[in-house]
Amino acid sequence: ACSSKYVLSQMHPMWQEPLEVPGGDHQSPIDIAVKKAVFDSDLKPLESSYDPQTCQQIWNNGYSFLVEYDDTTDKNILKGGPLQDKYRLCQFHFHWGESNDWGSEHTVDRRLFPAELHLVHWNSDRYTLFEEAVMEENGLAVIGIFLKVGKRHEGLQKLVDALPAIRHKDSVVEFNRFDPASLLPSNIDDYWTYHGSLTTPPLTESVTWIVMKQHIEVSHDQLAVFRSLLFTSAEEEVQKSMVNNFRVQQPLRGRTVRSSFT
Numbered sequence: 001a002c003s004s005k006y007v008l009s010q011m012h013p014m015w016q017e018p019l020e021v022p023g024g025d026h027q028s029p030i031d032i033a034v035k036k037a038v039f040d041s042d043l044k045p046l047e048s049s050y051d052p053q054t055c056q057q058i059w060n061n062g063y064s065f066l067v068e069y070d071d072t073t074d075k076n077i078l079k080g081g082p083l084q085d086k087y088r089l090c091q092f093h094f095h096w097g098e099s100n101d102w103g104s105e106h107t108v109d110r111r112l113f114p115a116e117l118h119l120v121h122w123n124s125d126r127y128t129l130f131e132e133a134v135m136e137e138n139g140l141a142v143i144g145i146f147l148k149v150g151k152r153h154e155g156l157q158k159l160v161d162a163l164p165a166i167r168h169k170d171s172v173v174e175f176n177r178f179d180p181a182s183l184l185p186s187n188i189d190d191y192w193t194y195h196g197s198l199t200t201p202p203l204t205e206s207v208t209w210i211v212m213k214q215h216i217e218v219s220h221d222q223l224a225v226f227r228s229l230l231f232t233s234a235e236e237e238v239q240k241s242m243v244n245n246f247r248v249q250q251p252l253r254g255r256t257v258r259s260s261f262t
């Protein structure tokens with residue numbers, strides 16, 4: 001479901017950041033300047049409905065770890081908010097730092113968070129495959145949720161316990177019955193939204209970003225297990241810790257960030 005070896009060949013921890021993606025003026029991530037965000041009363045509440053039974057595997061793709069869902073039916077749907085169509089969840093993953101001082105891709109008034117969760121969805125009203133949607137302007141919708149270090153996140157622990165089994169790049173383990181809704185903050189009505197791109201290859205400008213205002217809390221120890229993952233495969237002599245797997249921030253290029261709240 002929405003995974004492709006193609007991307008693996010493109011990516012290793014320090015994949016060469018193209019200086020400019022050709023015609024790339026809608027790149028991500030960005031800083032969200034709260035005062036410059038424009039309240040849009042037409043933005044509806046987000047509606048999500050996920051089926052934990054459709055969780056398939058968790059794997060280390062050499063840049064993050066991905067929890068993948070069966071996206072061959074409309075069982076995991078996101079709609080409403082800024083979206084005109086319905087979007088299917090195909091995977092979620094995280095970005096994090098080597099310390100708790102940084103790690104998120106987006107920032108809020110330049111404030112960095114220790115990690116950021118991305119739930120990647122594609123437009124199943126207009127396209128039949130992720131691979132198609134990934135090339136289209138209205139193809140993808142990614143929910144971004146900031147993580148802060150604090151109390152232990154009970155929902156996350158099942159995922160944390162699976163990580164030692166996928167320490168190396170390309171390792172995959174079966175993973176079922178994981179409810180992505182358990183990772184959502186209690187308030188999903190307050191968010192910022194803007195048009196941007198994937199932050200990993202193919203970097204296509206096909207993403208309606210929906211960045212939640214409310215963060216979730218995970219414990220220091222849970223985040224430490226993320227950092228025990230490796231960028232490198234078992235065969236490589238030098239093992240590299242999977243940390244700082246976030247992209248550098250990109251110019252806004254005149255885009256407006258809208259907010260669903262005042």
Ligand SMILES: COc1cccc(CN2CCc3cc(OS(N)(=O)=O)c(OC)cc3C2)c1
Pocket residue numbers: 002003004006007061063064065066093118120130131134142197198199200201202
């Ligand atoms: C044509 O490129 C692809 C086609 C099918 C599947 C893929 C795999 N790819 C999709 C998008 C994506 C996006 C990712 O991050 S992000 N921040 O959402 O851009 C990501 O982070 C680890 C991994 C992947 C995996 C790429």
Ligand SMILES: [Zn+2]
Pocket residue numbers: 093094095118199
């Ligand atoms: Zn991401």
